[in-house]
Amino acid sequence: MFERLLRAVASRWFRLILVLLVVLALQTTLFGDLRPFGYAVQVLAIFVACAGASHDVRIGLLVGLIAGFMYDAVLATPLGVSAMVFAMVGALSAILVQPFRDPPWWLRVMAVSVAAAGGEVLMPLMKSVVGLDGWLEARIAAIAAVTLIGGLVLAWPLLAVSRWTLQEKLTLGR
Amino acid sequence: MLALAAVFFITLDLSGSSATGGVRRAFDTVFAPIEGVTRVVTRPISTAWKSFRNYDDVVAENDRLNEQVALQEGAAVAAAASVRLAQELLALNGLPTLAGINSVTAQVIGETPTNFSQTVEINQGADAGIKVGMPVLNAAGLIGKVTEVFSDRSLVMLISDPDYALSVKVVTKSSRTPVTLPPLPTEDAPTVDSVLETTDTSSTSSTSTTTTTILGFTPSATTVPDVVVAGAGTSITVPIASQLAVRETGILEGRGPGNKPVVRFLDVSTRADAIEVGAPIVSAGGSRSLAPPDVVIGIVSRVVERLGTAGPVLEVELVADLSNLSFLRVLLYQPITEAGR
Numbered sequence: 001m002f003e004r005l006l007r008a009v010a011s012r013w014f015r016l017i018l019v020l021l022v023v024l025a026l027q028t029t030l031f032g033d034l035r036p037f038g039y040a041v042q043v044l045a046i047f048v049a050c051a052g053a054s055h056d057v058r059i060g061l062l063v064g065l066i067a068g069f070m071y072d073a074v075l076a077t078p079l080g081v082s083a084m085v086f087a088m089v090g091a092l093s094a095i096l097v098q099p100f101r102d103p104p105w106w107l108r109v110m111a112v113s114v115a116a117a118g119g120e121v122l123m124p125l126m127k128s129v130v131g132l133d134g135w136l137e138a139r140i141a142a143i144a145a146v147t148l149i150g151g152l153v154l155a156w157p158l159l160a161v162s163r164w165t166l167q168e169k170l171t172l173g174r
Numbered sequence: 175m176l177a178l179a180a181v182f183f184i185t186l187d188l189s190g191s192s193a194t195g196g197v198r199r200a201f202d203t204v205f206a207p208i209e210g211v212t213r214v215v216t217r218p219i220s221t222a223w224k225s226f227r228n229y230d231d232v233v234a235e236n237d238r239l240n241e242q243v244a245l246q247e248g249a250a251v252a253a254a255a256s257v258r259l260a261q262e263l264l265a266l267n268g269l270p271t272l273a274g275i276n277s278v279t280a281q282v283i284g285e286t287p288t289n290f291s292q293t294v295e296i297n298q299g300a301d302a303g304i305k306v307g308m309p310v311l312n313a314a315g316l317i318g319k320v321t322e323v324f325s326d327r328s329l330v331m332l333i334s335d336p337d338y339a340l341s342v343k344v345v346t347k348s349s350r351t352p353v354t355l356p357p358l359p360t361e362d363a364p365t366v367d368s369v370l371e372t373t374d375t376s377s378t379s380s381t382s383t384t385t386t387t388i389l390g391f392t393p394s395a396t397t398v399p400d401v402v403v404a405g406a407g408t409s410i411t412v413p414i415a416s417q418l419a420v421r422e423t424g425i426l427e428g429r430g431p432g433n434k435p436v437v438r439f440l441d442v443s444t445r446a447d448a449i450e451v452g453a454p455i456v457s458a459g460g461s462r463s464l465a466p467p468d469v470v471i472g473i474v475s476r477v478v479e480r481l482g483t484a485g486p487v488l489e490v491e492l493v494a495d496l497s498n499l500s501f502l503r504v505l506l507y508q509p510i511t512e513a514g515r
Contacts, residue, residue, distance in 0.1 A: 134336020
């Protein structure tokens with residue numbers, strides 16, 4: 001019993017929850033305050049895209065779903081809206097790098113940025129689907145552009161974090 | 175499978191299930207300490223960023239506000255006296271006033287982390303008596319309503335959010351032109367004696383109902399006189415009863431950041447030219463309203479006439495600056511429509 005508990009705590013999914021809590025906290029505090037051109041960089045979406053780009057579609061979907069549910073829990077949006085969008089972001093970034101056998105780092109960064117920016121376009125669409133109208137307007141382009149640039153800056157360190165978080169066996173040093 | 179799970183939760187949440195509220199509260203219990211620590215750690219970075227970006231604006235605004243405070247100090251005293259008088263009159267007539275509603279002061283501790291909602295986070299929650307649906311004001315006027323309550327913090331949806339709607343009144347002028355009488359020459363102005371000497375010649379001694387008619391005064395009239403005599407040397411604007419402020423009602427809707435809220439569903443018979451730019455907009459109140467009556471919201475900044483049977487649409491300039499919120503007041507008034515949440 002105790003061994004099973006230890007194994008669960010040591011699993012990558014438990015580690016993922018802890019890392020996502022920290023990233024979410026950064027999103028609601030630091031990245032909620034720092035608003036280049038008036039728009040918040042969606043670091044949580046970028047992290048999800050990193051998970052997809054550094055692993056596969058299945059991991060991207062799962063990480064996106066978990067991160068989205070956590071995001072919805074702290075926002076006033078219906079539980080599940082961000083989950084759907086982030087799942088698509090994770091899957092999209094994985095699909096973008098899938099055709100390449102060993103994609104270089106800059107290609108992953110590009111894929112992450114594009115997927116995260118795509119998430120910012122999908123979010124108002126999904127809100128409209130569930131009846132929360134009023135967000136489909138021209139400023140989406142500016143929001144997506146800010147997230148795209150944010151992705152180009154943050155993707156590289158977050159790719160390393162997502163790789164460490166989601167690796168099967170944790171190795172600390174040699 | 176994952177999509178189905180998400181759709182299931184969306185349906186559950188939109189149907190108002192208490193289960194999703196429980197999930198949010200449970201997650202908040204875990205997340206709040208982590209967010210608190212992160213806020214403390216990242217605050218210097220946020221502050222440095224804001225200092226870098228906003229320093230010039232803050233200095234200019236400080237100068238402007240100093241001048242504005244000096245201008246308004248005198249007016250505030252007179253206004254306070256008028257407000258007190260109005261509250262006493264409303265209380266005498268048994269009408270609801272804002273003064274009778276308790277409130278909780280709160281501070282804004284965070285902005286929305288997403289680009290697709292207009293909310294702020296405040297540092298008071300259920301422990302202070304705050305409930306979902308309560309209206310939130312700042313020193314200028316209404317800014318929104320509480321949409322999510324945790325034990326020691328709450329989320330406030332701003333009035334500019336597209337999901338926000340509130341019944342409002344627009345105080346308009348009457349279509350009738352005010353009657354302004356020109357000043358009489360001093361020699362033509364009636365004196366007190368001449369006024370009192372002018373009596374109703376129709377009265378007779380037999381009926382003993384002699385009526386004294388003073389120029390410009392109609393006995394028993396409690397509103398406005400039919401016959402008006404101008405005073406000497408000054409213009410007098412005479413209000414006609416039908417010329418008093420008319421209140422058009424409509425629904426105020428947010429339109430997202432950068433867009434002014436609008437008022438729709440005004441009476442179809444309302445002519446656009448009957449509503450002037452600058453007319454004040456206040457909450458309508460009523461048993462099903464989200465806010466008590468007469469909370470100041472803003473002024474009309476543009477009137478858009480529409481063809482057909484659709485009434486005019488009004489663009490609203492909010493009196494509260496939503497981009498710069500610090501201390502807020504939550505009125506402990508829960509609308510009937512939000513009761514039990």
